[in-house]
Amino acid sequence: MTKLLTLKNIVVVTAVAVGAALLLTGCPSGQGNLLDRGDAAQKTYVAPGEYDEFYAFFSGGYSGQLSVWGLPSGRMFKNIPVFSQDPETGYGYYEESKPLLETSYGFIPWDDSHHPHLSQTEGVADGRWIFINANNTPRIARIDLEVFETVEVLELPNTGGNHASSFVTTNTEYIVGATRFSIPYETDLDVPIDSYSENFNGAFSLIKIDENTGEMSLDFQIIVPPYNYDLARPGKGPSADWIFFTTYNTEEAHTLLEINASAYDKDYVAALNWRKAAEYVRDGRATMIDAEYYHNYYDKSQGMAVSQIKDQVLLLDPKDAPGILYFMPTPKSPHGVDVDPTGEYLVAGGKLATVIPVHSFSRMIDAIENERFIDEVDGIPVLDYDATIVGEVENPGLGPLHTEFDGNGYAYTSVYISSEIVKWSLETFEVVDRIDAYYSIGHLMIPGGDTVNPYGKYMVGLTKTAKDRYLPTGPKQNHPAQLYDISGDRMQLLLDFPTIGEPHYAQAISRDKIMPNARRIYELSDNNNPYAIKRVADARVEREGDVVRVYMANIRSHFRPDNIEGIKLGDTVYFHLTNLEQEWDVVHGFAIKGMNTAEVLLAPGQTKTLKWTPTRTGIYPFYCTAFCSALHQEMQGYVRVSAADSDVELTWRTGDL
Amino acid sequence: MSIRARLLIILAGLILIPLWYIPFWSISMTAPQYPEGIGMYISINDIQGHNRHDLQSINTLNHYIGMKEIHKEEIPELRIIPWIVKAMIAFALIVGLTGNQKLLISWVVLFIVLSLAGIADYWWWGYDYGHNLDPRAPIKVPGMSYQPPLIGTKQLLNIRASSFPYWGSAFLALSFGFATASAWLNKSAARPQN
Ligand SMILES: [Cu+2]
Numbered sequence: 001m002t003k004l005l006t007l008k009n010i011v012v013v014t015a016v017a018v019g020a021a022l023l024l025t026g027c028p029s030g031q032g033n034l035l036d037r038g039d040a041a042q043k044t045y046v047a048p049g050e051y052d053e054f055y056a057f058f059s060g061g062y063s064g065q066l067s068v069w070g071l072p073s074g075r076m077f078k079n080i081p082v083f084s085q086d087p088e089t090g091y092g093y094y095e096e097s098k099p100l101l102e103t104s105y106g107f108i109p110w111d112d113s114h115h116p117h118l119s120q121t122e123g124v125a126d127g128r129w130i131f132i133n134a135n136n137t138p139r140i141a142r143i144d145l146e147v148f149e150t151v152e153v154l155e156l157p158n159t160g161g162n163h164a165s166s167f168v169t170t171n172t173e174y175i176v177g178a179t180r181f182s183i184p185y186e187t188d189l190d191v192p193i194d195s196y197s198e199n200f201n202g203a204f205s206l207i208k209i210d211e212n213t214g215e216m217s218l219d220f221q222i223i224v225p226p227y228n229y230d231l232a233r234p235g236k237g238p239s240a241d242w243i244f245f246t247t248y249n250t251e252e253a254h255t256l257l258e259i260n261a262s263a264y265d266k267d268y269v270a271a272l273n274w275r276k277a278a279e280y281v282r283d284g285r286a287t288m289i290d291a292e293y294y295h296n297y298y299d300k301s302q303g304m305a306v307s308q309i310k311d312q313v314l315l316l317d318p319k320d321a322p323g324i325l326y327f328m329p330t331p332k333s334p335h336g337v338d339v340d341p342t343g344e345y346l347v348a349g350g351k352l353a354t355v356i357p358v359h360s361f362s363r364m365i366d367a368i369e370n371e372r373f374i375d376e377v378d379g380i381p382v383l384d385y386d387a388t389i390v391g392e393v394e395n396p397g398l399g400p401l402h403t404e405f406d407g408n409g410y411a412y413t414s415v416y417i418s419s420e421i422v423k424w425s426l427e428t429f430e431v432v433d434r435i436d437a438y439y440s441i442g443h444l445m446i447p448g449g450d451t452v453n454p455y456g457k458y459m460v461g462l463t464k465t466a467k468d469r470y471l472p473t474g475p476k477q478n479h480p481a482q483l484y485d486i487s488g489d490r491m492q493l494l495l496d497f498p499t500i501g502e503p504h505y506a507q508a509i510s511r512d513k514i515m516p517n518a519r520r521i522y523e524l525s526d527n528n529n530p531y532a533i534k535r536v537a538d539a540r541v542e543r544e545g546d547v548v549r550v551y552m553a554n555i556r557s558h559f560r561p562d563n564i565e566g567i568k569l570g571d572t573v574y575f576h577l578t579n580l581e582q583e584w585d586v587v588h589g590f591a592i593k594g595m596n597t598a599e600v601l602l603a604p605g606q607t608k609t610l611k612w613t614p615t616r617t618g619i620y621p622f623y624c625t626a627f628c629s630a631l632h633q634e635m636q637g638y639v640r641v642s643a644a645d646s647d648v649e650l651t652w653r654t655g656d657l
Numbered sequence: 658m659s660i661r662a663r664l665l666i667i668l669a670g671l672i673l674i675p676l677w678y679i680p681f682w683s684i685s686m687t688a689p690q691y692p693e694g695i696g697m698y699i700s701i702n703d704i705q706g707h708n709r710h711d712l713q714s715i716n717t718l719n720h721y722i723g724m725k726e727i728h729k730e731e732i733p734e735l736r737i738i739p740w741i742v743k744a745m746i747a748f749a750l751i752v753g754l755t756g757n758q759k760l761l762i763s764w765v766v767l768f769i770v771l772s773l774a775g776i777a778d779y780w781w782w783g784y785d786y787g788h789n790l791d792p793r794a795p796i797k798v799p800g801m802s803y804q805p806p807l808i809g810t811k812q813l814l815n816i817r818a819s820s821f822p823y824w825g826s827a828f829l830a831l832s833f834g835f836a837t838a839s840a841w842l843n844k845s846a847a848r849p850q851n
Contacts, residue, residue, distance in 0.1 A: 556721075631721070
């Protein structure tokens with residue numbers, strides 16, 4: 001009885017306290033307070049065992065990777081190594097994967113990955129592949145979304161930082177690349193830096209995609225003036241044959257760009273008719289020039305990745321191809337150029353501009369037809385600003401960068417310096433809502449927000465600094481992301497969570513487009529790795545001179561063989577490891593004492609090869625690094641390494657005591 | 658035997674043909690690590706996983722408790738039973754063509770005897786797998802054996818095993834039903850003349 005009374009008292013006191021708090025703070029209305037927060041938790045709650053609505057892919061930035069997330073929960077599922085070696089999975093260390101990281105500059109074990117882009121069919125993401133660019137040593141990678149692994153990497157020649165990439169056209173006919181830093185063409189051209197205007201050039205790259213296999217090939221490049229090409233977007237609908245690029249540094253500065261490339265009031269948005277350009281190339285208007293670059297690819301059945309070295313590329317000069325390229329003056333050092341779902345509006349993020357300029361595609365076509373040119377640069381007509389501009393969004397905040405769309409007539413622009421997102425109408429070009437970002441937002445992303453069919457439900461902001469948002473983790477902290485609900489009139493912050501690497505851009509897609517195709521195992525019967533073994537009975541060790549090949553089976557819960565003797569100093573040992581399991585998510589690993597590369601993880605049915613050169617005699621334990629089973633701790637073995645001149649015979653065994 | 662009775666026994670024989678294509682028994686297992694379950698289908702001539710690699714998974718799991726691996730090549734019943742069923746089909750056709758009532762009764766009796774023998778054999782097979790364990794098995798639970806239930810559901814360590822007839826059994830039942838109907842027709846046709 002007393003207990004009940006006490007409980008009741010507590011309830012009453014709490015109710016009074018909440019009431020008083022409400023009176024003191026004013027009734028929560030609109031943004032930010034008690035009611036909203038409760039609501040937000042509900043909107044992002046995905047119950048244990050339930051699935052998120054969307055897959056999201058965040059670029060890893062300087063981690064060179066691509067992380068996979070669920071929306072709206074903000075849970076991370078996986079970190080896919082792309083351009084960077086990954087000691088966790090062994091990617092970039094095991095022999096089969098190493099060719100993927102080969103370039104004309106040698107083996108490059110890292111990069112800076114910026115813009116993932118999903119393959120599209122009819123302007124909508126189709127979930128077959130996701131592409132991502134390497135900004136440093138210019139490359140584009142393709143990740144297969146049946147297995148969530150990197151399967152191809154293509155290097156781009158004549159390019160100094162492939163930033164305006166990897167954006168696909170509406171039917172994945174092409175992916176685009178473009179140089180952020182103009183450089184001299186040709187291999188190893190040794191010229192004074194101050195001969196910039198004379199010797200340096202920009203390049204657009206048009207990479208053709210095989211519609212069945214997704215395989216990339218560099219179809220041709222277009223030589224352009226020595227500006228910085230920052231971002232790109234293919235058009236859609238009526239503008240689907242075009243790709244739009246932003247430029248900055250039309251001043252052609254090569255030193256102290258901070259000042260020297262910020263001098264002009266306007267730089268350009270470049271509009272490229274890729275279909276027409278491709279026709280010119282087919283008609284023989286392009287010239288073949290020397291250019292060394294690598295094409296590395298892997299097949300789905302997990303054979304070996306291979307490197308193809310290319311030495312030439314077709315180059316098209318706009319002077320020889322009238323009507324393919326136009327410049328639209330745009331204020332001021334624009335960063336993003338984004339195309340609305342109808343394909344009509346081209347929104348530039350003038351990062352130093354005081355407005356968001358919006359060009360009209362149909363007005364651009366009219367201006368071209370009526371030759372409303374104000375200038376010409378290297379054969380490229382410059383259109384009259386007033387002829388193409390259709391609106392300037394006033395009061396967008398300081399430093400507008402990137403824009404995505406909700407499909408309901410609104411655009412959302414990230415604004416870096418004032419650290420906010422502004423929502424504005426594509427009808428009135430007026431700001432209708434704004435919300436804080438924590439802090440200094442770069443890209444934002446609406447699932448499908450760059451396609452003809454956005455899901456106008458959520459928006460992710462990718463911000464550059466966490467400061468005080470989370471429990472502090474030292475002077476350098478991870479980059480945050482925020483999830484917003486954009487289904488109502490006003491944007492609502494739902495989640496604020498740390499990420500991995502530095503996500504620049506992101507993509508998201510309905511789970512229905514990916515889940516049904518996600519593979520559970522690699523079929524052993526399809527494993528065409530020449531060093532695979534398909535049955536335990538095939539496990540063996542073979543010596544070929546100084547090379548010892550261990551064909552090792554991994555199956556719960558042992559290695560076969562697990563005792564190996566007769567290895568000598570001076571030998572190179574290849575462990576060819578095959579996971580013989582054919583059960584979803586039963587993963588084995590392998591590590592041996594003194595291994596100076598990495599461990600490997602083997603998905604069911606996968607074969608990977610680790611190269612090992614022992615440097616000391618003795619007994620080397622090896623073990624399974626993955627907690628594969630109840631007897632995982634027993635999954636181990638020994639290798640005996642003897643002196644170079646010893647006469648220990650090569651033997652191996654498993655299980656015979 | 659009336660035409661109808663003859664047709665019925667012929668049908669009783671022919672309806673056994675789907676047994677080559679449709680399993681008559683299914684064993685399913687779930688465990689915390691197997692939320693979607695794994696299992697196997699038993700046909701007169703085959704054992705298959707519910708999914709492509711389930712048999713391999715079952716064998717991998719079973720090796721921890723020392724059970725023998727299941728390989729269909731090593732199960733003589735899968736070679737013998739198809740011949741028995743073929744014989745029963747041929748026998749049914751002979752009964753139908755000759756119209757011999759005594760043969761019909763023998764067919765029905767033989768069907769019952771063979772079915773009981775089959776169930777006994779299946780039980781014995783399960784007993785052998787569940788009890789005849791490798792003494793070097795890593796997991797030994799004193800007093801524990803792993804015989805799957807003949808029919809029904811049983812918890813075996815972390816695995817919940819269920820054993821139930823599958824669609825093929827319906828054809829066995831239909832066959833038996835047609836044959837007894839044939840016999841019953843004969844009996845009721847014979848009665849008025851008595
Ligand atoms: Cu293991």
